[in-house]
Amino acid sequence: MPQYIPSPRDWVREQVELYESSGGTRGTTLRDTGLPVVLVTHIGNKTGAIRKTPLMRVKDGNNYVLVGSQGGAPTDPVWVHNLRANPQIELRDETVVKPMRVREVEHEAERKRLWDLAVAAYPPYAEYQERTTRQIPIFVAEPRD
Numbered sequence: 001m002p003q004y005i006p007s008p009r010d011w012v013r014e015q016v017e018l019y020e021s022s023g024g025t026r027g028t029t030l031r032d033t034g035l036p037v038v039l040v041t042h043i044g045n046k047t048g049a050i051r052k053t054p055l056m057r058v059k060d061g062n063n064y065v066l067v068g069s070q071g072g073a074p075t076d077p078v079w080v081h082n083l084r085a086n087p088q089i090e091l092r093d094e095t096v097v098k099p100m101r102v103r104e105v106e107h108e109a110e111r112k113r114l115w116d117l118a119v120a121a122y123p124p125y126a127e128y129q130e131r132t133t134r135q136i137p138i139f140v141a142e143p144r145d
């Protein structure tokens with residue numbers, strides 16, 4: 001069983017702890033916005049350790065859209081590299097936990113459709129894209145068994 005390494009950021013680590021310890025009944029929204037958050041459990045591409053990352057909840061039917069915005073920072077968040085290397089994840093949406101597989105969205109038309117869904121769910125994503133010259137990466141998480 002790989003070791004779990006919590007996020008070095010206090011507010012992120014604390015949200016993960018509250019979300020999980022409450023069984024998905026508390027800590028499930030982004031601070032003052034009240035908008036829903038999911039928890040993505042994945043594997044570090046260098047350490048092989050378990051990592052847990054809260055992200056905004058963007059749904060597309062039974063799938064979820066994961067947006068590597070990191071507030072419009074100049075570089076991709078590290079979890080993006082982890083998902084590229086290890087696409088098997090577990091996704092917690094409040095009380096429901098599912099094994100899922102992610103793929104990065106490359107095709108322009110699909111990307112536009114999913115980006116519009118993401119901005120509808122969390123409008124600041126649009127500002128984050130304007131803040132950076134990198135194209136914000138998007139993944140689709142699909143159910144697996």
Ligand code: F42
Pocket residue numbers: 006007008009011012015030037043044045046047048049051053054055056067068069070071076077078079080081082
């Ligand atoms: N971030 C987003 O990008 N999009 C969102 O929609 C989003 C929503 C959100 C909601 C609530 C909340 O609490 C946080 C939210 N965040 C969102 C922030 C998100 O949870 C991440 O904290 C943020 O995206 C930064 O991701 P990161 O993977 O860069 O995390 C940093 C802080 C981190 O944990 N760094 C570790 C460290 O030790 O510095 C490295 C972790 C790691 O995965 N290491 C790899 C390994 O092998 O273990 C090696 C990595 C390598 O390739 O070097």
